[in-house]
Amino acid sequence: xxxxxxxxxxxxxxxxxxxxxxxxxxxxxxxxxxxxxxxxxxxxxxxxxxxxxxxxxxxxxxxxxxxxxxxxxxxxxxxxxxxxxxxxxxxxxxxxxxxxxxxxxxxxxxxxxxxxxxxxxxxxxxxxxxxxxxxxxxxxxx
Numbered sequence: 001x002x003x004x005x006x007x008x009x010x011x012x013x014x015x016x017x018x019x020x021x022x023x024x025x026x027x028x029x030x031x032x033x034x035x036x037x038x039x040x041x042x043x044x045x046x047x048x049x050x051x052x053x054x055x056x057x058x059x060x061x062x063x064x065x066x067x068x069x070x071x072x073x074x075x076x077x078x079x080x081x082x083x084x085x086x087x088x089x090x091x092x093x094x095x096x097x098x099x100x101x102x103x104x105x106x107x108x109x110x111x112x113x114x115x116x117x118x119x120x121x122x123x124x125x126x127x128x129x130x131x132x133x134x135x136x137x138x139x140x141x142x
Contacts, residue, residue, distance in 0.1 A: 060136030061115040062094070065126045066104035077102035087125065091118075092137075108136035 052058075066080040074097075081093045081104045093106045109115035115131045122129050 055135075057135040057137060058110075060134065061109040061112050061131055062105040062107050062134040062136065063109075063115055063119055063122065063129050064103055064105045064132050065093075065122070065129045067101050069100040069102070073100075073102045077104050080104045105132065105134060108139065110136070110139070 065084060066077055068076050077095050081095050084091075084093045084104065084106060088106075091106055092108065093104055096103050096105065107115065107118060109118070112131060119129060119131060
């Protein structure tokens, strides 16, 4: 009899605990959170969206394959860009000028890891190429 009484007591305590846990879980799901923020935060978010739509770029990475300055540097940069485009027609190459250098950078990589993977393919043809953080174009929606 004593053993049956102990089992009943354990059963009752277990049922009470389960009921309490269930009630607590129900209370937490019915709670709501109110966020109080300055109205200027919404204005800043809207301005950020507008700026991104106008710029149409984002932070990312490119691989620089050429940089030179001097009298014939523009011609050399154009030749490097054309040579790259012939060898890798699916990848975009960008020629930029920032005094006094002409540079050719390639790709629109969202992560540095993606740029590193492609850099491995380039090392035979462009041993001095390196990864640089840059503003990249948004990916094309395919």
